Amino acid sequence: MTDQTAPDPAPGLDPAEEYRPPRNQWLDVWDQFKTHKGALIGLGFFVFIILGVTLGPFLWTIDATYIDIRARNQGPSLAHPFGTDQLGRDTLARMIAGGQTSIAVGLTAMALALFLGTLIGVVAGFSKKLDGPLMRFTDLFLALPLLPLLLVIIMLFRDRLRAAFGPEEGIFILIVVVIGITSWMNTARIVRGDVLALKEREFVLAARSIGTPARRMVTRHILPNVLSPIMVSATLGIANAIITESALSFLGLGFPSDFPTWGRLLFDATDWLQQYPERVLWPGLAISLTVLSVNYIGDGLRDALDPRIRGR
Amino acid sequence: MLTYAIRRLIIAIPTLLFIGLCIFLLLDLAPGDPTAQLPLTIPPEVKEQIREALGLGQPVHIRFWKWLVQFIWVEPLNLFDFLFGTTFADGWPRIISWQSRSPVMDIVVQRIPQTLWVVGMSYVVGVLIALPIGIISAYRQYSVFDQVGTFVSMIGYSVPPFFTGVLVIVIFSVQLGWLPSIYDTTHRVVDWETFVFQLKQMVMPVMVLALQTTAQISRFMRASMLDNLNQDYVRTARAKGMTEQVVVMTHVLRNSMIPVVTVIALGVPAVFGGAIITEQIFKVNGIGQLLITAIQANDLPMVQTLTFIFAILIVLFNLIADVLYGILDPRIRYD
Numbered sequence A: 001m002t003d004q005t006a007p008d009p010a011p012g013l014d015p016a017e018e019y020r021p022p023r024n025q026w027l028d029v030w031d032q033f034k035t036h037k038g039a040l041i042g043l044g045f046f047v048f049i050i051l052g053v054t055l056g057p058f059l060w061t062i063d064a065t066y067i068d069i070r071a072r073n074q075g076p077s078l079a080h081p082f083g084t085d086q087l088g089r090d091t092l093a094r095m096i097a098g099g100q101t102s103i104a105v106g107l108t109a110m111a112l113a114l115f116l117g118t119l120i121g122v123v124a125g126f127s128k129k130l131d132g133p134l135m136r137f138t139d140l141f142l143a144l145p146l147l148p149l150l151l152v153i154i155m156l157f158r159d160r161l162r163a164a165f166g167p168e169e170g171i172f173i174l175i176v177v178v179i180g181i182t183s184w185m186n187t188a189r190i191v192r193g194d195v196l197a198l199k200e201r202e203f204v205l206a207a208r209s210i211g212t213p214a215r216r217m218v219t220r221h222i223l224p225n226v227l228s229p230i231m232v233s234a235t236l237g238i239a240n241a242i243i244t245e246s247a248l249s250f251l252g253l254g255f256p257s258d259f260p261t262w263g264r265l266l267f268d269a270t271d272w273l274q275q276y277p278e279r280v281l282w283p284g285l286a287i288s289l290t291v292l293s294v295n296y297i298g299d300g301l302r303d304a305l306d307p308r309i310r311g312r
Numbered sequence B: 001m002l003t004y005a006i007r008r009l010i011i012a013i014p015t016l017l018f019i020g021l022c023i024f025l026l027l028d029l030a031p032g033d034p035t036a037q038l039p040l041t042i043p044p045e046v047k048e049q050i051r052e053a054l055g056l057g058q059p060v061h062i063r064f065w066k067w068l069v070q071f072i073w074v075e076p077l078n079l080f081d082f083l084f085g086t087t088f089a090d091g092w093p094r095i096i097s098w099q100s101r102s103p104v105m106d107i108v109v110q111r112i113p114q115t116l117w118v119v120g121m122s123y124v125v126g127v128l129i130a131l132p133i134g135i136i137s138a139y140r141q142y143s144v145f146d147q148v149g150t151f152v153s154m155i156g157y158s159v160p161p162f163f164t165g166v167l168v169i170v171i172f173s174v175q176l177g178w179l180p181s182i183y184d185t186t187h188r189v190v191d192w193e194t195f196v197f198q199l200k201q202m203v204m205p206v207m208v209l210a211l212q213t214t215a216q217i218s219r220f221m222r223a224s225m226l227d228n229l230n231q232d233y234v235r236t237a238r239a240k241g242m243t244e245q246v247v248v249m250t251h252v253l254r255n256s257m258i259p260v261v262t263v264i265a266l267g268v269p270a271v272f273g274g275a276i277i278t279e280q281i282f283k284v285n286g287i288g289q290l291l292i293t294a295i296q297a298n299d300l301p302m303v304q305t306l307t308f309i310f311a312i313l314i315v316l317f318n319l320i321a322d323v324l325y326g327i328l329d330p331r332i333r334y335d
Helices: A025-035 A037-059 A091-126 A128-142 A146-165 A167-181 A185-199 A202-209 A214-225 A227-250 A262-270 A277-305 B002-028 B044-053 B060-084 B104-139 B144-158 B161-175 B192-229 B232-239 B244-282 B287-296 B300-328
Strands: none
Touching: A025 A037, A025 A277, A037 A091, A037 A277, A091 A128, A091 A167, A091 A185, A091 A214, A091 A227, A091 A262, A091 A277, A128 A185, A128 B002, A146 A167, A146 A227, A146 B002, A146 B244, A146 B287, A146 B300, A167 A227, A185 A214, A185 A227, A202 A214, A214 A227, A227 A262, A227 A277, A227 B161, A227 B244, A262 A277, A262 B161, A277 B144, A277 B161, B002 B060, B002 B300, B060 B104, B060 B300, B104 B144, B104 B192, B104 B244, B104 B287, B104 B300, B144 B192, B161 B192, B161 B244, B192 B244, B232 B244, B244 B287, B244 B300, B287 B300
């Protein structure tokens, strides 16, 4: 990560290394990423899921809310590859629709958490005055019992936001915001630590000596260098957000039941566990495999973005 | 070390007070009214009296103070009375649940054994499985055992408990019929038969929770062992001619346990939080299930007290982790 702003020539390399044509560092990162088989498979699966939930509705045109009561409780068939539920709704269509919501919640909540975490981390690392209070604030958030609080907040504000933004958008906003503001703390801590270390480096001193204003210093010199921990915590953030949303839906405090998400589908399927145990499999597998793939991507990224490992 | 521990303890108190205030203010915004369910035939002035009796008429700060006194002073006094048969707490009002009109703490005390039994057992089992896996994975890095162990811990890390729980119910209760899917808390162990039944009904919730614990702690254990295995003191120990067992199990293990012990301490409150979901799946009537029913019934004193108990657990185990770190690692003494 450092070769963008601090190109140290590293004496002692063999001559062949020195005359290598300059390479984009992201190509190096990709080369290292490719060697991690799990991460590559994870990336492939994650892209497949994203394409599936975005392009899926165009290929599989049955409406997720269409009720065909005569075709209820069917097993897998050509007309319904994943079967149908107790109201005759097509499970594949509901999985696609549920995936859209789950992935959208995961990505937006992650973006919000990253934004908050990076902002607080950079400000705390950069300004001596705000460091103490902001880190106490972060510790305070880390000491909150998150799952109980999430449940309480959703119970309290669900009806109000539903009235304000409509039943689906209200819950979406609520869940995204609530997950976002309860999962930024680790990012903030990591970013602060890295910023504190970066501040002592020569290139920052050089930039300051030529009169770079604080704002440019952050955007031009600090942020690009803390990108790698941010990217790794982004992958963990997606996994965390998807699991939290599913857990909330599973506890009956997430989206309404006519608006499927993977967690909600799993929750609905547990009522039919005795009769149709295979129904829990699809949403459960979707959640687990998505989270697994995202975690593997994170693992691979961590190795690929670490210049000490990449050099080897 | 002692001054450090005391200082941390003193810092923990305002943290807890602030968290308590946050929870209180948050719940104060609740739109739910405990008298909303009462029949319409009750005249408004009687309704007002009921609200007064529930302590709803006063301003926020007085209610917070009253709750705080009840939680910190009256409830421990009641516990003291219960243990030693004294009557110090007579006449003090206790925190009353809006659902059952009985003291919140009595219900919590009824529920805690189930949670502790299932959650505590699963944590112990998880740690006991995780440590050997982590040690062997690190000692034989990149071996088949390591690959499999890393993969399994990745799965345990990624698959949420509400899927593993449902999955094991499908396999072992629905398909095979070996284990009961509902945890029977009224069950009493009196002889061998009942003991076997207790064991059977505990296997699934304990293993589901233990999988999560194992996944996290074995990763930490492996990383920590790997850090230590390449250190100079290990080479010295080997050069002195010590047996491999002494080198790994005494020298390396003791040093790598330092961060792992703190991680284990930090994980305890998280397991209580995760138990909310597991208790819901296996119908264990522990405190997690109590919290869910209280939330659904708008029972604010109960929700407030339970959330605060969770907060106390987190702060307490953070404190324990910090102090343990200082005790175990003489290089880090914070005075």
